[in-house]
Amino acid sequence: MKQLLILSGKGGTGKTTIASSFIELSKARAFADCDVEAPNLHLLKHEGTKISKPYFGMKKAIIDQEKCIQCGLCKESCNFNSISFDGTYTIDEFGCEGCSVCEFVCPVNAIKMVDNENGEMTVYKGNSVFSTAELKMGSGNSGKLVIAVKNQLEENLTNQELTIIDGSPGIGCPVIASLSGVDMVLIVAEPSLSGISDMERIIKTARIFQVKIAVCVNKFDTNIALTRKIENYILPLDIDYVGKIPYDKLVTEFTNRGKMFVDEDLEVSKAVKSIYKQTIKILNS
Ligand code: SF4
């Protein structure tokens, strides 16, 4: 089984549109959305029975006020400044990182770590398997949930040949979690100064994982000069440049209607198909 991960340095580059197009073109029967902070692949692609369950990631500390003798040791010891005093010692549930130090230092066992529902995991099972999840707002540790999404996909697989993963935007912990175990990453770059900087940072991160790397440029005609800059940056590197996609407002119109544009007779569809063919060729080489 080969795993293809699609990444972009930030949201809004068309990463999910390309991922859903690749799923459509390949008829892949295994795919996942690892953008757990703002999942949206399910709006475009899913079928089968939906099975959801709560996700408990990180425990949180709570104080039993009956037992607390107000010594203040927990507040002094919390490196995340998540404990405040306003007549009583209280823990900020959004600031608590679940490190357990306060539980350890409390002299009267007034603090305990409790399970905390950080989000929801969902798998759609039918002719295909689609794994996704959504992190609750303010819950940290999205990298752990990304791993859980990938594990959930694997647990439900039956011999699929290709897995397509829509990765998290950015370059942080969830991206690193998305990268682990994949065979190839396709980076969707956009021709803007921040887009180029994001692309360079993702390339550096992906190289650490020693996976095959390819780059495509989306909405290339919105800035031809910066598209050339991306192409010139990639040229001397051992990275495949698989093509560029023009901007077409019809893509958004199709997407908003939950429809795929890739089968339409459009320049943008031809460009995505060509990028798909090259990417799969590299993945299987
Ligand atoms: S568990 Fe750690 S982060 Fe949370 S309140 Fe206690 S010391 Fe602070």
Ligand code: SF4
């Ligand atoms: S360490 Fe324990 S007893 Fe001391 S203030 Fe914190 S909760 Fe209360």
